[in-house]
Amino acid sequence: MPLTPPVIEDESVLARYPFLPQSRDYIRAQLSDNGITVEGLIEEPWMEDIRRRGSLRLVESVVHSEGVDSATTVDISSDVGRMTEALSFLHAMLVVCASFEDRLLNRWVEGEASRADQLFGIDSPNFDTIARTYLSDIRSEAMPGTTEIVYHVPMVDFLELCPKITGKYWRLVNRPVEAGWVRMDPASGETSQQRTARLLKERVRQSLTTECADRMAKMDDAFAGLFADPVDRILGLLSERVTAEMPMSAAVREDWPPCFESAVAELAQGINVNHTGRVFLAAMSRAMGHTPELTASFFENAPDYNAETTSYQVAHIYERQYTPHGCSALKTGARCPVSHGDDRLCDQEWMTHPLKYLRAKQRRRYQDESLAQAADESAERTEGASEASDKADSS
């Protein structure tokens, strides 16, 4: 991608495509000019429309495999409409990043990239500028005898992007190439612009994934905790939608909050856990992505265990989508096992819900794993360089 993208001054374009690199300053200006903070984005009543639109974009990316609906319902000819479109995108991206859930990230990125693909394919007035944002260059010419335009893209861009797209059209041997330019002929009922937009989709996907990874690396516990409610809602939905495709990966045990760990451990030892603890355990287990069968198995050693009753009660909690108790309710119900100083995370002022604890642990693990991976890659590079230098010395 070009390091300096072409300038876009039309605010409607920046709002319609808030993922463009050029839109970052526009979104920042929307926040500062309107005196909006991140807390305001989450809590202010007048921003409800923005949150609703952001949630809709998120839900569409989770529910529709073909991506976010490109037929926007927001009128971006007005200042308010443009602000809603731009900030709803930001809200959705922050929720996705605060979830630290790769599956949600991938679905959302795919949804936004597919939406971009559809819109780019029909946006003739802005297509050239958008293409120059994502490709090193682009050329167009009128198709002889028609009013249609055919686009040519540099071979280096095509070669990098085409392996990610299936179909014979996308193999270089099937594309006319002239002096390093690949001709993007119309095909399969799509115009040349729509075919080229498919290539741009891949760059949108890469650029969104990189931006989210940067944000996640910088996000601290307190900031991520601000988004706990919308994160839980969307993960609950995702969990339901993906069960049929692939079971949601449950949280690893080291991430479990002490209140959940102690309820599971006490039941496993045959210790009677009170009503608050049992309802919390089942609701929390659901929110963590466990299957009803796994949740029911936590109760097997309870002193009063009855398989039928347990399955019925667990199913009821899953059907009604019970929200797990927060920290203060657990403390009141004698189900918070920690005292001040036992667990630094539980001592934090913002720690008001065990799901925040879980997300904070997942975030730390994600960041640790990213750091370890970066260290491994750096070690491999150093090793490769020293091997090359050894070879050079010995020859």
Ligand code: SF4
């Ligand atoms: S402070 Fe909250 S998260 Fe920590 S153990 Fe107690 S109830 Fe659970």
